[in-house]
Amino acid sequence: MAVIAIGTSANPIVQSTTPGLNTNKRNYIEADAMTQRTSRKGVFAGGDIVTGAATVILAMGAGRRAAKSIHEYLTTPGTW
Numbered sequence: 001m002a003v004i005a006i007g008t009s010a011n012p013i014v015q016s017t018t019p020g021l022n023t024n025k026r027n028y029i030e031a032d033a034m035t036q037r038t039s040r041k042g043v044f045a046g047g048d049i050v051t052g053a054a055t056v057i058l059a060m061g062a063g064r065r066a067a068k069s070i071h072e073y074l075t076t077p078g079t080w
């Protein structure tokens with residue numbers, strides 16, 4: 001018997017444990033495509049939890065954009 005044990009959907013625990021974090025009807029986190037900012041101040045998201053099952057290169061791109069935004073958020077007060 002072969003048991004396929006991969007996860008390719010969002011864990012519903014995300015919404016139930018994180019008030020103020022907007023998700024879409026498929027339970028993925030809503031994040032700005034340019035900054036990776038979410039609806040919750042100081043929280044950034046990217047990768048499969050935003051796009052749904054995708055690719056490593058897309059997740060890496062989101063990570064780079066998020067890093068830039070996080071730096072801006074931490075070093076420039078009042079930018080949120």
Ligand SMILES: Cc1cc2nc3c(=O)[nH]c(=O)nc-3n(C[C@H](O)[C@H](O)[C@H](O)COP(=O)(O)OP(=O)(O)OC[C@H]3O[C@@H](n4cnc5c(N)ncnc54)[C@H](O)[C@@H]3O)c2cc1C
Binds near residue numbers: 006008048049054057
């Ligand atoms: C079988 C399979 C084959 C694939 N092959 C390819 C391929 O050939 N090429 C390609 O480009 N892409 C491939 N992909 C897609 C690729 O793996 C994903 O797009 C990529 O890994 C997404 O990266 P991510 O950082 O968004 O998420 P992930 O890599 O899934 O990282 C999320 C991390 O969060 C951790 N985590 C989850 N919940 C919690 C929690 N509550 N607290 C702390 N940590 C938590 C997880 O353990 C995991 O380490 C494949 C995917 C699958 C399933």
